[in-house]
Amino acid sequence: VKFEASPEFARSLDESDPLASFRDRFHLPTDRSGKPYVYLSGHSLGVMPKSAKTLVDAELEDWARLGVLGHEEARNPWIPYHELLAEGTASLVGAKACEVVVMNSLTVNLHLMMVSFYRPTSKRYKIVIEKDAFPSDRYAVASQLAFHGFDPKGGLIQHSFEREAFDQLLEEEGDSISLILLGGLNYYTGQFFPLKEITEKAHRRSCLVGFDLAHAIGNVPLSVHDSEADFAVWCSYKYLNSGPGAPGGCFVHERHHKNGALPRFSGWWGNDKESRFEMREQFQPIPTAEGWQLSNPSIFALAPLRASTEIFQEAGMKMLREKSLRLTAYLEFLIGEADLGDVKILTPKEPESRGAMLCLYAEKNGRQLFQKLQKRGVICDWREPHVIRVAPVPLYNEFSDVYRFYEAIR
Ligand SMILES: Cc1ncc(COP(=O)(O)O)c(C=O)c1O
Numbered sequence: 001v002k003f004e005a006s007p008e009f010a011r012s013l014d015e016s017d018p019l020a021s022f023r024d025r026f027h028l029p030t031d032r033s034g035k036p037y038v039y040l041s042g043h044s045l046g047v048m049p050k051s052a053k054t055l056v057d058a059e060l061e062d063w064a065r066l067g068v069l070g071h072e073e074a075r076n077p078w079i080p081y082h083e084l085l086a087e088g089t090a091s092l093v094g095a096k097a098c099e100v101v102v103m104n105s106l107t108v109n110l111h112l113m114m115v116s117f118y119r120p121t122s123k124r125y126k127i128v129i130e131k132d133a134f135p136s137d138r139y140a141v142a143s144q145l146a147f148h149g150f151d152p153k154g155g156l157i158q159h160s161f162e163r164e165a166f167d168q169l170l171e172e173e174g175d176s177i178s179l180i181l182l183g184g185l186n187y188y189t190g191q192f193f194p195l196k197e198i199t200e201k202a203h204r205r206s207c208l209v210g211f212d213l214a215h216a217i218g219n220v221p222l223s224v225h226d227s228e229a230d231f232a233v234w235c236s237y238k239y240l241n242s243g244p245g246a247p248g249g250c251f252v253h254e255r256h257h258k259n260g261a262l263p264r265f266s267g268w269w270g271n272d273k274e275s276r277f278e279m280r281e282q283f284q285p286i287p288t289a290e291g292w293q294l295s296n297p298s299i300f301a302l303a304p305l306r307a308s309t310e311i312f313q314e315a316g317m318k319m320l321r322e323k324s325l326r327l328t329a330y331l332e333f334l335i336g337e338a339d340l341g342d343v344k345i346l347t348p349k350e351p352e353s354r355g356a357m358l359c360l361y362a363e364k365n366g367r368q369l370f371q372k373l374q375k376r377g378v379i380c381d382w383r384e385p386h387v388i389r390v391a392p393v394p395l396y397n398e399f400s401d402v403y404r405f406y407e408a409i410r
Contacts, residue, residue, distance in 0.1 A: 003333040010403035013330070019323050019394060022315055025050055026241070026396045031377060038378045038404045042393035043187075043215060043357045046241030049311055052304035059299050078299050082290075085302065088309035092240075092317065093213065093232065094223035095251050098288040102236075102305065103269075103297055106214055106248040107136045109233040110181075112292055113250060114144045116262045117208050117230050120178045124206075125150050128157045128169065128180045132188040137212055141181060161193055167201070174205035182209070184216035184232070188383055190347035190357040192220055196227040203228065214238060217249075219324070219355040221317050224251050231256075239356075239393065240312075242305040247297060252289040267294030315395060323394035324356045330399055331358055331392055334406035343369070346387065357391035359383075369409075376408040 003009070014020055027048045030036050039047060062074040071078045086097040093100060103109065118127065118141075125148070127141045142152035159169050161182060170177075180202050185192045199209045211232040216222055218239030224232050232251035236242040256262060264285070268276060270293040272284040285291035312320075328351075335345060335358070346361040347354045362369055363386060370382040380390040392402050 003330055005334055005337045005403075005406065007400065007403055010330075010399040013326070013399035017323060017398070019315055019319060020398065022311065023396045023398060025311055028396065029379065035377065038401050038408070040378065040380045040390045040392055040397065040401065040405060042241070042395075042397070043219075043238055043389055043391035044381050045237055045244060046218075046239055046308070046393070047396060048243065049241055049304070049307045051307040051310070052243065055303040055307045056300055059303050078296075081299050081302055082293075082297050084306055085309055088313050089249055092217055092222070092309075092312060093234070093249075093251055094221070095225040096254060098257070098290075099225060099254050100249055100251050101289040101293060102247050102249045102302065103293050103295075104248055105245065106212070106233050106235040107140055109248050109250045110137065110140045110210075110212065111144070112265055112294075113210055113231040113233060113252075114140070114179070116252075116256070116264045116292070117210060118144055118148075118179045119263075120145075120148050120150065124176055124178045126155050126157055126173065126177045128159055128173075128177055128207075130161050130183055130186060131158050132186055133158065133181075133183055134187050134212065134214070137181060137183065141179075161198060166198065170201055170205050170207075174207065177202075177205070177207040180207050180209045182211055184211045184213045184222070185220060185355050185357075187215050188346075188359065188387060190215075190354050190359045190389070192216065192348075192353050192355055195229065196223070199227050199229050211251075215357070216355065218312060219357075221321050225253065229253060236305050236308070240305065241308040241395070243301070245301075246305055247301050250289055250292060252292060254288075257287050257289070257291070264292060265294065269293035269296050311395065320394045324392075325351050327392040327394055327397060327399065327402060328354070328356055328358060331390065331402045331405070334402060335360070335409070338406055338410045340409065355391075356393055357389055360388040360390065361386050362388060373405075373408055378405055378408045380405075 028036050029039055062070045066073055082102050085102045089100045090097040142156050145152045145155040184195055202209045208230045211229055213232050213234035217234045230253055235248040237246045266283045270285055270291045272286055343360050343362045346359040366386050370388050
């Protein structure tokens with residue numbers, strides 16, 4: 001289809017969109033007068049599924065009615081409540097249900113994963129992250145280096161993951177690299193990396209690999225199991241629409257599940273379920289990703305994630321990706337039509353190398369442009385020093401939202 005820059009054309013795309021009815025399953029934020037914003041910030045905080053309230057209310061009611069008995073007698077008993085999320089989460093990251101667990105938040109999980117998978121020696125101790133890695137990841141890996149007695153100045157490599165540059169890095173530094181931590185889809189540029197290829201190359205040099213999937217989960221189809229990565233972590237408040245500070249998740253490849261030699265920080269919720277309440281002296285880990293759990297989770301925080309995961313299962317990642325490719329291509333087309341002078345798209349052009357989000361690089365006056373957009377009711381976000389990030393999300397955004405963005409930015 002040849003795109004056109006007109007409201008009628010955008011509407012015609014909405015009318016033929018098989019996922020259009022999902023928009024109504026979410027609360028879309030409005031200004032004080034009740035006018036809906038053009039919400040293009042699902043990469044930052046997803047909007048609220050209407051069913052989240054129903055599911056949270058059910059748990060509040062069960063708590064009121066049952067107190068402690070709810071652990072076993074709630075309509076969805078609380079002790080195994082997180083298990084309700086395993087299948088849906090596994091399908092979102094492309095893993096087996098036994099390889100994923102919903103718990104904690106992203107940076108906490110990253111540290112827990114590094115306890116097990118960052119095992120430096122005096123010769124092999126460096127950690128590689130991408131050049132524009134999210135600062136929290138940088139703080140986390142730098143502190144792990146320091147924790148193990150290494151100077152982050154020499155031990156932390158911030159590098160390009162472009163094919164040639166990465167090959168060269170492995171050639172030169174491969175023997176000294178212990179861990180590669182890669183943002184699967186970079187938060188600042190929107191680039192989606194070839195995860196399997198990178199992992200294969202790294203493993204060939206005996207470096208372990210973990211992914212930060214904060215911007216990838218629920219955005220692009222993933223096959224984390226097949227990529228052979230050692231671990232992955234993510235949050236669920238972005239594309240997964242599970243609310244501010246919602247619980248994150250972890251993937252641990254099944255080949256590591258029964259490796260008793262791996263160190264880990266342990267807690268009772270990771271203990272074998274049969275003997276957990278016997279409070280034995282010796283910790284006996286569950287032989288799945290669940291074995292990395294520490295504490296019993298907040299049921300009220302898990303309930304919105306359940307609501308959202310159910311919607312994802314209904315819509316299906318394949319259909320969502322198809323719509324997402326079209327939405328983002330339409331956004332790209334309209335940005336071209338708007339003729340924004342110095343403002344350029346930073347995100348790769350190739351659809352397979354990006355997700356929903358396009359990042360606009362504005363060398364001059366970027367912040368002012370962002371503020372003007374906000375005044376016109378467009379909610380996207382600003383990343384210092386030069387980037388406006390815009391994400392049309394296929395579950396609830398329509399092509400007409402993208403058109404409204406175009407009118408505003410023009
Ligand atoms: C790529 C990335 N990594 C890590 C984080 C930190 O997440 P949390 O506060 O859940 O630890 C974020 C938060 O937005 C993020 O975008």
